[in-house]
Amino acid sequence: MRHEVLFSGFGGQGIILSAVILGRAAAIYDRKYAVQTQVYGPEARGGASMSAVVIDDEQILYPEVSNPDTYVIMSQPGYDKYGAGARDDAFVIYDKDLVFSKPSCRNLPVPATQTAKELTGRTIVANIIMLGAVVRSSGIVSEEAIRKAVLDSVPKGTEDLNLKALNAGFELGAKDSQ
Amino acid sequence: MRHEVLFSGFGGQGIILSAVILGRAAAIYDRKYAVQTQVYGPEARGGASMSAVVIDDEQILYPEVSNPDTYVIMSQPGYDKYGAGARDDAFVIYDKDLVFSKPSCRNLPVPATQTAKELTGRTIVANIIMLGAVVRSSGIVSEEAIRKAVLDSVPKGTEDLNLKALNAGFELGAKDSQ
Amino acid sequence: MPSVSEWYRADRMPHIFCTGCGNGTVLNCTLQAASDMGWEIDDTVFVSGIGCSSRASGYTAADSLHTTHGRALAFATGVKMAHPEFNVVVFTGDGDLSAIGGNHFIHACRRNIDMTVICMNNMIYGMTGGQGSPCTPRGAFSTTTPYGAQEPTFDLAELAVAAGANYVSRWTTYHVKQLTDSIKTGMETPGLSFIETMSQCPTSYGRKNKLRQPLDMIEYLRDHSILISKKRRLEAEGKVIPDTTFAVGEFVRRSRPVMGLKR
Amino acid sequence: MPSVSEWYRADRMPHIFCTGCGNGTVLNCTLQAASDMGWEIDDTVFVSGIGCSSRASGYTAADSLHTTHGRALAFATGVKMAHPEFNVVVFTGDGDLSAIGGNHFIHACRRNIDMTVICMNNMIYGMTGGQGSPCTPRGAFSTTTPYGAQEPTFDLAELAVAAGANYVSRWTTYHVKQLTDSIKTGMETPGLSFIETMSQCPTSYGRKNKLRQPLDMIEYLRDHSILISKKRRLEAEGKVIPDTTFAVGEFVRRSRPVMGLKR
Amino acid sequence: MKLIIDESRCKGCNLCTLVCPYKIFREGSRLNEKGIVVPEFNGPERCTNCRLQKLYGRRLCGMCQLTCPDQAIKWVEEERFEDMKVVIEY
Amino acid sequence: MKLIIDESRCKGCNLCTLVCPYKIFREGSRLNEKGIVVPEFNGPERCTNCRLQKLYGRRLCGMCQLTCPDQAIKWVEEERFEDMKVVIEY
Amino acid sequence: MQGNIACAEGALAAGCRFFGGYPITPSTEVAEHMAKMMPKVGGVFIQMEDEIASISSIIGASWTGVKAMTATSGPGFSLMMENIGYAAITETPIVIINVQRGGPSTGQPTMSAQGDMMQCRFGSHGDFSIIALTPSTVQEMYELTVKAFNLAEEFRCPVFLMSDETIGHMRERIEIPDSVDVVNRKELEKGKLPYETDADNPVPGFPTFGHGHRVHVTGLTHDARGYPDTTNHKTHSDLVRRLVGKVESKRHEIADYDIAGTDAEIVFLTYGPATRTVRQIMKDSPDLKIGHINLRIVWPFPENVLKEFPNAKVFIVPEMNMGQIGREVARHTPVKVVYLPKLGGDMHTPQDLMEAYDREKALIGGGN
Amino acid sequence: MQGNIACAEGALAAGCRFFGGYPITPSTEVAEHMAKMMPKVGGVFIQMEDEIASISSIIGASWTGVKAMTATSGPGFSLMMENIGYAAITETPIVIINVQRGGPSTGQPTMSAQGDMMQCRFGSHGDFSIIALTPSTVQEMYELTVKAFNLAEEFRCPVFLMSDETIGHMRERIEIPDSVDVVNRKELEKGKLPYETDADNPVPGFPTFGHGHRVHVTGLTHDARGYPDTTNHKTHSDLVRRLVGKVESKRHEIADYDIAGTDAEIVFLTYGPATRTVRQIMKDSPDLKIGHINLRIVWPFPENVLKEFPNAKVFIVPEMNMGQIGREVARHTPVKVVYLPKLGGDMHTPQDLMEAYDREKALIGGGN
């Protein structure tokens, strides 16, 4: 079955890294097929950033997301551009500190940036919190796989910080989505 | 009637300038059509240099010389490459200090370099001597035209020197060609 | 005489520079100097190459030419030689100016064309995500110097002096007042004025070199700069100056022959 | 150890240089120095760009790379970095090196790559028939400066110093012994050695500047050179040195960090 | 005159907290709509520029404005009634 | 040893006439096959290098050879019988 | 007058007042003549440090409202490729003279060739379009240079005079008219956005620097205001289609050619020197049925011209390259295309063409 | 693994031991990975001052016998044009990676495109030929990079991996084989001249520097000894014909493609990303009669592949450019060619292709 997950937010929030980690979890640790793609502005920050992962049991031909079933949104412009058009049976998970619209489909607001700030004093791990939340609430990859993929992908010395964030995300994801 | 005149010698002898002057004499002062072309090595000196003028009463379409009727040759390699293949009714005029072969067609050996050295202490005007000689002995352009064209083309301050050389050339050209 | 705020292109703000990027500061100082000069906006042309720093031209209200990578000075030469009445200011980065653009840099200095060149030297390629530049300090990390930079670095100000520019100075984004004054002096000096600003790129340089916070980076710049007069004195005294420091101040102010002067 | 005559590529002689062209002299001095160094021909690579001077590489018996205009140093960087065991010598002209090739020049100096760069500075573009170069003296005539050159000129040796080369000297084709010794010192010095030779182009430079005879030109070079030690002394004394003279001698010999050293 | 930080431009770099000689900026704590923590004022009345600019008819300091990379710091005219609060500290 | 000018290479620049400290080259007068006037020797026996090179086992001067841009100047072994002619002048 | 000098004179007549160049055989005489003339007409001649700087300088100059050009040959042309694209996307009117010599690389610096014909169309990255003119006489060196400037102004794109060593160094008499038709810079109307266009007017007015337009010019994909807009698919697609379309859609109006012998079965298509040779054989053998297309503008390629030869059984395309414009002919016609490459520096001789003619004649069969 | 990383890994597996480059989006990851890996395998990574220097350095390195490559994108690619010709005429094996982005000029730096396909073939002055490979998967980024090195050694010419942002930045799982087939430098036999060739062996052996060949390498037209011979027509003509012929005459052996649905009337010809889309619609609509040609090597163009589709009524060529390889198709077939440009950064969607299919189907008429 083909899953299409779309991440969107500001440049600098780690939107691309999130997708990379999810793709890695699926491809390497869950042994599925996964293709990760992205769109980003030339500017490192400030601009809108979008990345996506397609996960499938079969080989993936057309690699772009055309109709995502899962959205991870971390900015209002990102929501307006992508999340707002989500199909009815999609699942939208968003940072409630940064997205103020309310999706009509199934959704889960997560206080990721706030939690990151509280947890670590820095907002930089908000994306990992979102990842934890989306994995727990969608089951798109196994939690073991995402944990390993996070550990693979983050800079040396920040493993603990990121695992803490991931676990916080798992917990936030556990809360029933609306 | 189409005339094809081919000049050849070492780079640095003024082979191209000779053709330019002849062409200018024909086109500007004799009001004929003339096209001047050339082949030269990348090196300023030492290499072989070839230039040509086509003179015609009608507009000149194909501009290259294909079968020259007049040759002005100032080096042995130039002779070997071009002069040696002259057609039987061609006229070959050559610097006898620098060309040691004997053409079989009508020809005129001219001690141009030697004369230049004697006349001016420098060999640099040898080409103008050759020009004088070829004009006098072939009548391809008028002597008035060539005189004006020489004056047009040489650096300021060297006019007298060059006219002297041209006149010397006229005299050498007067001698019967063989 | 336009006020300084008129020199900004309001409909393009906010700009794309990252949080704490020094480019915005250099832009401020430059426009302040232009305003202090009493220049007219319509007599002024900003030219730049490609890079984060080179985006600065687009945030000025004047006519501006955002060119190709490294070529700003060659384009600016065309602008200024064709129309010497313009005030021409060039924004460039260390990569744009000294890597791909090095040749135009030394030739513009040699020709001593009457314009003001402002280099935001953040010691890295910011726009492309943090590769080493000819100005990356030895030992510093970047995505193309994963084991610490090994190549010797340029001293851009010294190069400009040797190449022939009439006015050469270096400051940092911490020294906003001195920088503004220096840019103004450059604008006043006939011939090519080269003002190098050591500037922070927290995103690309800071991240790789434990200076992730803008504050850390600007403090680094402040703490590693040494007045050129002091440096020369110490050198004359035979003292060793750590090679992580860089001289700031005026390197040269002179009046060699100039091209492109206003008629 | 090959004798000096073995260093010439016999089957290509005579070369294409004009009567009295200084390039042949510089070639002699270089090959003499290589021979004095005791180098092996097969361990040596000559690299050059495009121009009369750049043809010199083809008259050496060693492997040689006659590249594109201005790029010799970039190619040489590849050769030397890929295979540091080679002795790499670069022949270049003032146009090749300092006009189109200026960027590779300053970067090779900055990197301080262990090679010997010999510039035959004839103050003109010889190969293309005598256009002005960045080294054409102000006021001198050429086909592109029909009213006398107006642009300020480069001091290539000073530029090499500012860019970072470990060894920099300048001589003329009149100073064949000093030149040979200097090239040898350059070859011995680790890092980039830049030896600038003021050289005569009677055909293109001489013809336009009343120095048509090779003898006139070489005498001009002799008479306009001044030892750098003397020049510095005079300068220190506040004496004015006519700007038609140029300093000869050793500009710098130092031991900054080097790239591409033999392993 | 009064100093303001334009929240729509500030990116939260905190450089202003470093450069102000009167230390009138301090790190903020509140996340704004863009997820940015904008600095807060800490005794802004100490700023000579705010208070004396009009009096002297020229800019007295302006380090924060010149430094702010995001053109977020500006002086605006004050409401009349604030005139009373002038306090200068050194 | 004996100095020769290789006529097939000499282009007649006359630089050798300038650089030789013993002035053993002088401008020639004869035009050769290529239209070039090759310099002539003028008391070549004065050249220390010709005479003493073998004795000292090394090059003594060689300015002309190093300067000749056309690699036209060379030392060759002399015929035996010329041994007698050694004359050194200063 | 020499071809290269005629070119420089044409430029001056067209109003060129800025020349930025770098010497290279066989185009150098253009620069040298400009160096001599520019001070006399109050223009600027500057010898830049290389060809990249040369084209940069003329683009910069053009934005000040001045007509500007450069001249080069193969190696220098290759170096200009990046900024040719910049001129295209910023829609800067510039003229580039390429006096072609033998390539690839340094190749044959002093010999003639036409090896850069595809390069002038496709040598820079990305899609856009350009105009390329091809003189076959010294007179045309003059006239087509004037025309190049006019087209540059009209279409706001890089315009190339793709000449060659043969014509560039050829000397023949030319007639210089007392005055020439000149198209001048069309200034942007006040109130319009710098890159505001519509279907009927795909070429925007020019916001000259210093005239108060306060324009931002960028090589990034930009919107009608000229502001970067680099991730919007439509902005980019619209821009590129317009850059290509403004030239390509007008290709039959831009077209400049002569045709002869439209009822022939054997048709020569030429540009540059070979045009002269075809005319020579047509003159020498007036009885032969020879069709001839002489293109004075090769890009955009005016493919409709091929339809003027309804009986054509073969198009013979003599080029001083391995067959570059011949490819374009082949793309547009089902008729057989014979490539007639000539390499090494010589132009096609009458014999070359007659042999090709005879060969094709024999294949076609039938009477004359 | 990311496409660009797969490319770098492929290069290392093929034996690349010298990388000279300059950063540019979206190819930078290739350089960054090389910076990390080269020290580990005893190779050299050097970041040069620009792209001209980058390609210069790898040509220099190649002459020392080392396999060398560079990686770039549009603007940097344009700057390499002059020295691509130099590599061609000196017959230097080098590999150039171009991860294409939206042009012209700085254009869309972060968006995908295929706008440099004609440029890689014709972007340098003069005539010569090259080989260009086009991956459509991350796996192929690896495999075709290996192949690029092998072809460079075999044909001694510049070989291009013409990828794009889509594939370069795409991440998918790949299988890295334990070992790959590698072609090594074929040293010149002692006693042979450096450029001595004959009809059967148009590619001379390589006279590696330092191996005693004492070769003179020049970008001038040269004879079999490698010595400049720049005014001899035959030397030049023979050299250029050999440079072109050694690749073009082998084009059907070099060819690397897949075909499907050879009996179809509607045939898609693709390379790069669109290959995936065609496969997607073929998978989604197995009942439709769709022909498909996927080219892994576009240059030299293997025109015989078109003949594998005897029923073809139309070739649809979806490209992320204005139709570049489509031109080549049109040149070789009388069958209708439909250009399907997609600009702005997105690859063709299944809908794009289905619409084109339906449109053509309707025009052709008849049942399925």
Ligand SMILES: Cc1ncc(C[n+]2csc(CCOP(=O)(O)OP(=O)(O)O)c2C)c(N)n1
């Ligand atoms: C010809 C070319 N090569 C490479 C690039 C990619 N590129 C864009 S910006 C840049 C570096 C900019 O560095 P710098 O000038 O220091 O500016 P910063 O972004 O650090 O302000 C590079 C390499 C390009 N646009 N064009």
Ligand SMILES: Cc1ncc(C[n+]2csc(CCOP(=O)(O)OP(=O)(O)O)c2C)c(N)n1
């Ligand atoms: C890219 C490029 N531009 C221009 C040229 C033409 N060109 C060949 S040599 C030369 C100048 C050489 O001058 P210099 O290096 O001073 O050498 P010289 O001939 O004076 O020894 C030029 C401009 C070229 N070959 N390639």
Ligand code: SF4
């Ligand atoms: S990447 Fe660096 S230079 Fe670029 S905008 Fe960000 S902080 Fe500034």
Ligand code: SF4
């Ligand atoms: S043109 Fe000048 S530099 Fe070139 S060979 Fe002749 S004298 Fe030497």
Ligand code: SF4
């Ligand atoms: S300096 Fe400017 S952008 Fe930075 S925190 Fe202060 S007000 Fe905000």
Ligand code: SF4
């Ligand atoms: S220096 Fe050499 S080339 Fe010149 S005249 Fe003397 S022998 Fe002949």
